[in-house]
Amino acid sequence: MSEPLLRVEGLAGGYDPVQIFQDISLAMPANASIGLFGPNGHGKSTFLRTLSGLIDPWRGDIYFAGERLNLAGERGSRRFRNFNYDAVRRRRMNPKQVARAGLIHVPQGNLLFPEMTVEETLSVAPAAAAGRGNAKAQLDQVHRLFPRVHERRFHKIRFLSGGERQMVAIGVGLMAAPKLLILDEPTLGLSPKLRHELCAAIQKIRDAGVPLLLVDQDVEFLQSLIDTLYLFDHGRISRKIEKAEMPSHEEIMAMLFGAPAGGIDNGVGR
Numbered sequence: 254m255s256e257p258l259l260r261v262e263g264l265a266g267g268y269d270p271v272q273i274f275q276d277i278s279l280a281m282p283a284n285a286s287i288g289l290f291g292p293n294g295h296g297k298s299t300f301l302r303t304l305s306g307l308i309d310p311w312r313g314d315i316y317f318a319g320e321r322l323n324l325a326g327e328r329g330s331r332r333f334r335n336f337n338y339d340a341v342r343r344r345r346m347n348p349k350q351v352a353r354a355g356l357i358h359v360p361q362g363n364l365l366f367p368e369m370t371v372e373e374t375l376s377v378a379p380a381a382a383a384g385r386g387n388a389k390a391q392l393d394q395v396h397r398l399f400p401r402v403h404e405r406r407f408h409k410i411r412f413l414s415g416g417e418r419q420m421v422a423i424g425v426g427l428m429a430a431p432k433l434l435i436l437d438e439p440t441l442g443l444s445p446k447l448r449h450e451l452c453a454a455i456q457k458i459r460d461a462g463v464p465l466l467l468v469d470q471d472v473e474f475l476q477s478l479i480d481t482l483y484l485f486d487h488g489r490i491s492r493k494i495e496k497a498e499m500p501s502h503e504e505i506m507a508m509l510f511g512a513p514a515g516g517i518d519n520g521v522g523r
């Protein structure tokens with residue numbers, strides 16, 4: 254088997270001193286997409302923030318496209334150099350380096366700047382692409398995928414609806430020419446109709462050859478877009494499910510929250 258695009262080994266992390274997730278290992282083959290599904294507040298977004306270097310891992314390693322992303326002494330702050338030997342030796346993350354490597358994270362709740370226009374917002378992202386891709390072609394792709402974004406390109410973000418902002422946020426991710434695109438709860442707060450449209454657009458992104466790491470509360474939405482689903486429970490991966498053996502929504506709920514009666518094996522610890 255070829256080298257996985259993303260390989261996570263024994264990863265643990267959180268917000269010092271509170272540990273949020275532990276012992277996460279997973280491998281994402283090239284050209285496959287994966288989903289994480291689990292209850293609110295169990296650490297999915299914290300895990301994703303750790304993958305993209307927004308916070309440092311406490312233990313474990315992250316390999317992406319054959320390189321280790323958490324490197325001894327990274328993050329580059331002079332404050333730590335020479336003063337704190339432990340911080341220099343720790344395998345820290347440099348989020349700019351992560352984006353340059355092509356691991357692009359669209360965070361939960363689209364954190365866009367309200368006073369920037371759509372066009373300005375999209376124009377900033379190619380700086381993260383480090384010479385990969387072609388900004389003009391990427392912008393055309395975003396406009397084709399999301400005609401609403403094209404229509405509203407001269408408007409400020411603060412005048413857009415939640416759905417339009419979500420489309421712009423995904424557009425920003427695409428403008429950074431991702432080798433892997435992480436989308437954290439892209440359907441959050443969207444109507445069923447918009448959810449459906451967004452699903453079709455994300456499917457097209459996938460078909461254009463961009464592997465996805467998706468987190469969402471809508472398990473049917475996830476199942477339609479991914480090859481492997483990981484159940485995320487109390488900061489751990491409790492189960493890995495391949496597309497071919499995907500259980501029903503009810504069975505997944507029973508795995509995570511326990512069966513009401515009769516007892517379905519929840520697979521924890523496997």
Ligand SMILES: Nc1ncnc2c1ncn2[C@@H]1O[C@H](COP(=O)(O)OP(=O)(O)OP(=O)(O)O)[C@@H](O)[C@H]1O
Binds near residue numbers: 293361
């Ligand atoms: N910046 C922060 N500082 C301290 N604790 C935080 C911070 N952000 C989140 N937390 C805590 O970390 C835990 C995990 O939160 P996280 O956002 O990772 O969960 P989640 O699984 O993504 O939830 P949701 O499905 O609601 O998005 C929660 O208890 C949350 O309160």
Ligand SMILES: [Mg+2]
Binds near residue numbers: 297298299361437
């Ligand atoms: Mg979250």
